[in-house]
Amino acid sequence: MNRRAQSIALHTTLAIGAIITLFPIFWMLSASFMTAGEATVVPPHLVPHAPTLAQYRELFVRLNIARAFVSSTVIAVIVTIGCVLFSSMAGYAFAKLRFPGRQRLFGLLLIALVIPPQVGMLPLFLLMKQLHLVNTYWGAIIPSLATVFGIFLIRQFMLSIPQELLEAARLDGASELRIYWSIVLPLARPILATLATFMFMSTWNDFMWPLIILSNQSHYTLPVAIASLSGEHVLDVELMMASSVLTVLPVLLLFVVLQRYYIAGLMAGSVKG
Amino acid sequence: MNAETRAALLFLAPAMLLIGIFFFAPVIAGFALSLTDFDLYTIGDIHNLRFIALRNYRELLGSSIFWTAFGNTLYFALVGGPLTVIVSLGAALLVNTRLTRYKAFFRTVYFAPVVTTLVAVSIVFKYLYHPRFGVVNRALGHIGLGPVDWLGDPRFAMLSIIILAVWKGFGYTMIIFIAGLQNIPEELYEAAKIDGAGPWGRFRHVTVPMLGPTFLFVGIVVAIGQLQIFAEPYVMTMGGPLNRTVTAVMLMYQQGFKWWRMGYAAAVAFILFLVIGAATLVQMRFQEKR
Structure with missing residues (x-):
């Protein structure tokens, strides 16, 4: 086979793969603009x-999907901010500060990466019940405010910040808090963006914990809301597709804009992991 | 305590407290819970709680739904896992050749399903799989096959969910494979070429061995993720038909949060933990041997 034929075969295969991959997303979008039954x-x-926004109108006007949209946004935004702040603080301590037991504590944390979260979910629910956080946003937020993955990601990045920079600031009399805030955080901006993108998307898409902790419709996140909707509206294909679009599109668009950070984070987490 | 240690303590405190209280403590409590008869009556009055040692585990191992759920979960992981690895490695190889143009475009497209919401695409696939008007059956009809009742037929239900999982997940492992491929020095391929190796020979004797650590990482990550399957059957089949798509996590969810048999459900979760640990160890051992 000559080079040209090879190239054509290769790109045809890639294009077919792309069509198959995109088809479900395309069909979801397309069906969401159809009239009922089409x-x-x-x-x-x-x-x-005859493209129509009827399904979207139904979702916003009659089914109050905006409420779930707000819940999803509030929870994802607070988790993202909290997780970036707390993980960067801890990641900084593990990467740049010397204290007794550092290696051992870090090793202990890494164990968490192979423990499935379901093991702790039942006691976690009972704990949230004691704290009166069942069916509140905080109940959905708090368990994700600091993650071992985030600490690991940020520590790996901060290891490459030169120690001399921090020593120089210390000699100038800068406090530890000031060093972290004015020197370390600006240098770590790329990895903070990666973690923020990652946390926002995974929180937005999360299903099981919100399903357990948010038992009242008024606090449902989008995935929980549309899962419950799909039980009542099995036959309303177009309506369900519109609700799926509303759930998927925000993260899909965010990914297209921020994919550089997102993919960088996956690679950083995998290559050194 | 010197100043640096004190600073470290302050920086660590929020994250360590959160992870300690809301992750490690519940995990340990989960094991304790699995040794009790915690149920609806205990939620009403904590004095009804009794320590029953391993009775939950004995009861589980003797029940058929337990073996069904774990069997389904293993079937899902043992078929879906390798399928995901094969598809994603194939995609990585195609995207990464020197001939390939628009690499970034294809990478983004193949990765897109990874960031979609699992619940939403499960709903989409449920309609794509519909026996009468689903697009999948219509496409098959054009080439004279089907119709297949994808989610309604006990033989195909789990397979249908596996196809969804491969579609949703292969982009993630593809990215990791691409990173691995780019770390292989070009000289190795040149040397193999000089020794007379064809494309298949170069793949077998250069690419595969050089990707060893990547295979290990991918295998472990995919296995851990897939053994926790829950949302797809919850949305698409609710465990049916004939319990063919009941999974371990689903069993835990139903027992724990629907029937409030929390001691029993905790035992399910803990056995899943052991299975995941075993899957990780087996793959590490296998890797050492090669």
Whole structure:
């Protein structure tokens, strides 16, 4: 096979793969703009013949999906800010400060990476019940405010910050807090962006814990809300597709804009892990 | 205590307290819980709590739903795991050749399903799989196959969920494989070429061995993730048909948070933990041998 034929075969395969990969997303978008019943006609419509926003109107006006949108946003934003702050503080201590037991404590933390979160979920629920946090945003937020993954990611990055820089600041009389805030954090900006992107997306997409802790409809996040909706509206294909679009699109757009940071984070977590 | 230690303590305190109280303590309590008969009556009055040693575990091992749930979970991981690895390695190789143009575009497209919301795409796939008007059956109809009742037929239900999981997950492992491929020195391929190795020979004797650590990492990460499968069957099948898609985490969820048999559910979670630990160790051992 000559080079040109090879190239054509290669790019055809890649293009077919891309079409298969994108098809479910395309169909979800397309069906969400169809009139009720159009997604199930024979022969099938791949694009809406008379595009309409009726499904979205139904979701916002009658089914109050905006409430779930707000819940998802509030929870994801607070988790992201808290997790970046607390993980960067701890990551800094593990990377740059000497204290007795540092290695041992860090090793202990890493064990958490192979423990499935479900093992702790039942006692965690009982604890949240004691704290009166069941069915509150804080109940969904607090367990994700600091993650071992975040601390690990930030520590690995901060190891490469030159020690002399910090020593020089110390000689000038800067406090530890000032060194962290004015020297270390600005240098760590790329990895902070990575962790923020990662935490926002995983919190937005999370299902099991919000399902357990948010038992009242008024606090449902989008995934919990549409899972419950899909039970009642099994036959309303177009409506369910619109609700899926509302759930997926924010993170998908965020990914397209921030993919540099997101993919960098995955690589950093894997190559050295 | 010197100043540096004191500073470290302050910087560590928030994260360590949060992780200690809301992760490690519940994990340890989870094991303790699995040795009790904690249930609905205990939630009403804590004095009903009794220590029953390993009775939850004995009861579990003797029940058929336990073996069904763990069997389904292992089937999902043992078929879905290797399938994800094969598809993602194939995608990584294609995206990464020297001939390939628009690399960034293809990488982004293949990765897109990873960032989508699992619950939402599970709903989408449920309709794609619909026996009458689903797009999958219509496509099969064009080439004279089907129709298949994907989620309703006990033989195909878990397989359908596996296909969704591969679609959703292969982009993630593809990125890790691409990183691994880019770390292989070009000279090794040149040397193999001079020794007369064809494309397959170069793949077998250069690419695969050089990707060793990557395979290990991917294998462990995929196994840990897949053994925790929950949202897909929750949304698509609720465990049916004939319990063919009940999974370990689903069993734990139903027993613990629907019937409030929390001691029993904690035992399910703990056995899952052991299975995940075993899967990790087996892969590490296998890697050492090679």
